[in-house]
Amino acid sequence: MASYAAYAASPAITDAVKSRQGSYKEIGGAFKSINDEIKSGAPDMNSVRPLARDIAARAALMPKFFPKGSGPESGLKTRAKSEIWKDNATFVKLQGEMITHARALNAAATSGNAAGLSAARTALGNTCKSCHDRFRAEI
Ligand code: HEC
Secondary structure, eight states: OOGGGGGGHHHHHHHHHHHHHHHHHHHHHHHHHHHHHHHHHOOHHHHHHHHHHHHHHHHHGGGGGGOOOOOOGGGGSSSTTTHHHTTHHHHHHHHHHHHHHHHHHHHHHTTTHHHHHHHHHHHHHHHHHHHHHBBBOOO
């Protein structure tokens, strides 16, 4: 095999990219399931609760998974745009909004508040979209 050593990303960078992609994938699946429950008109809170808890826990960890050097320049397969580090304040603000809305989603699920769940879902969904539009590359 040819040696790519000179270009290889460090283990810490590789781990961060894998962690964020794996976590976003879980968040995406959980969020879709919650949306399906809401669409049904009578969300089953027993199904929703662990999903909302998982999203909130993962959202809180996400800021750790974007170290400098883990963008396109890493040579890894990633859709993270270099704008994340050029306009880091905006990115960090969106991460904070995600954490806030995910907490609200979790709180509504825990208390069985369907209207609150729906409102938090909409706010969270808007945050996913804002960040992807600006900071995630198309495939
Ligand atoms: C602060 C910015 C930000 C927010 C908020 C955000 N994302 Fe993302 N998301 C990204 C970036 C950047 C990537 C690309 C990561 C990579 O490829 O390294 C991504 C990737 C993904 C992926 C693809 C994962 C994979 O590689 O298979 C999914 C699914 C996803 N996000 C879902 C969501 C959902 C659902 C929400 C909201 C609940 C959300 N994201 C909120 C920035 C964000």
